[in-house]
Amino acid sequence: MIYLRLFLTFLKIGAVAFGGGYAMIPLMRDECLANGWLSDAELLDFIAVSESTPGPVAVNMATFVGSSQAGILGALLATLGVILPAFIVTVLLVAALGKLLSYRGTRAILSGVRPAVVALILSAAAIMFLSLFVGIGKFGDAATFSLPSVLLFGFLVLVSWLYRRIRGKSISPIFLILLSGVAGVILFR
Amino acid sequence: MKKLFLLLFTMMKIGLFTFGGGYAMISLLENEFVSKRKWLDAEEFLDMVAIAESTPGPIAINGATYIGYRVARLPGAIFGTVGVVTPSFVIIYLISLFFRRFLSVAWVASAFRGIQVAVVFLIFAAALRLFKKLSKTPFTLTVFIAVTLAAVALSLFAIRFSSVWFVLIGAALGLFAYLFALLHHDKGDGEQKQAEDGGEGGAP
Structure with missing residues (x-):
């Protein structure tokens, strides 16, 4: 049940x-x-x-x-x-x-x-x-890179690192979610 | 009775704005119950934080239950906990009603493909933040590395093994290391101290 x-x-x-x-x-x-x-x-x-x-x-x-x-x-x-x-x-x-x-x-x-x-x-x-x-769910899967996703990930790493350097505190998760939503509309259209 | 409803509404307010x-x-709980209403003193509040961090479950629930109990025993604990979860329960329930239809809109689906990247990043970031706070002894580092490798490997080889077991194994290892240190008294003192200093768990 x-x-x-x-x-x-x-x-x-x-x-x-x-x-x-x-x-x-x-x-x-x-x-x-x-x-x-x-x-x-x-x-x-x-x-x-x-x-x-x-x-x-x-x-x-x-x-x-x-x-x-x-x-x-x-x-x-x-x-x-x-x-x-x-x-x-x-x-x-x-x-x-x-x-x-x-x-x-x-x-x-x-x-x-x-x-x-x-x-x-x-x-x-x-x-x-x-x-x-990367498309690897289990051992032996051939990698099928989602390039936009990996690029977006790198972009987020960069943005949050820069924010921490400049403002001295962590970036808001909600801001990162919104930013990625906008990026998603552009990248995955 | 008046106090119970005051507790309920204060917790609802906190639940709505966190x-x-x-x-x-x-920080909201501290502001409301220690600074403003003085229902708890600062030391009790710190005890609460320690309990919340070292017991299972969401920290907010531990906090609301603890403060509620202190204010009005068991009824207080119930009113406090119900208060703190009610606003988010209502909001999430309403969202869940139309979420699938919302996702079937093409640009929303694209937006969420981007958002999934952000969430994986946030989980990575949380893990790194917690790792920084972890007290690093040979023992904790060994457990950390072993569990990371084992969890990734089991998943890659499609072997089902619930994370629950890793948590329980960690608990058992912690206890064994402590008992082992007790048996080797002179050698164990240092390790014991480190175990007591233990880092903080916790999420943003």
Whole structure:
């Protein structure tokens, strides 16, 4: 049953996603591909919308995927699933176990989780870059370069690097999304 | 009761005006609940941030739940969390209703092909930013490199292996390294300190 599946899948994602929005993307990608809910390209579209609207990216993604698969009830259950673990853990921590965080064991666990999470985010980006812009989805695929995509990627690297050099802070993601939208209309017409 | 609804509406306001996820929201929460309403003191607020960073789930949810609980126990936690997600839920639901039709317009589809490039770039950038903040010890670097290579290789060979397992393996390795250091007491002290300093996770 799709409702139960959405709820349980997002419950699982919510329970193991340490470190906020982007940490959830590799997990979300795995589950959505495995369930056949989204393709890589659709996933990126959804991330773009989630990033450009208010609210936590992870929650927005859950609402979006839930709604696309099973309407309003699907959206509600996926959203509930993704926030429930954080809600329960936080209530337990403030209510009873506030000291747990300072335990060395907890910190030791996090010292292994953090590099794994960063590695997963990096590899998700690398895998999507390869499959969408170079055409290599699995080993042995012949490369079919999407030159405009690769050029646009290089352009974005340059723009954000220059912005950081000149303004001394990171460029707004929403601005990059808008800029790429305009570039897309020109490049992919 | 009045406090609960005040909490609900304040959280809705924060949920409506936070773009770009957790860390943007932390500054809004601080401004609203520590500086303006004084429902929390600065130290408690820092505890909240530490909890939000070291527990699973979106930072904004951890934050809203924590502050809600502090203000009015369990009902407060529920009102705070519901408040913070409601605005984005409504907005995303409305967008999702017409998104596929919107994408079938030719120039919109072209725009989104460009936007997909930007999103891959943003994910790369997030990974690099988090890597910079990671405390780099031989242990964390080994886990980082091993997981990166394994995740890319498994995907290229089309072997299904959920990222969930990598997170759990990371947790187990962290715990093992700590226990190992405890057993080799004198040698382990240094490693233990580094593990405690542990870098911050988190997204923009």
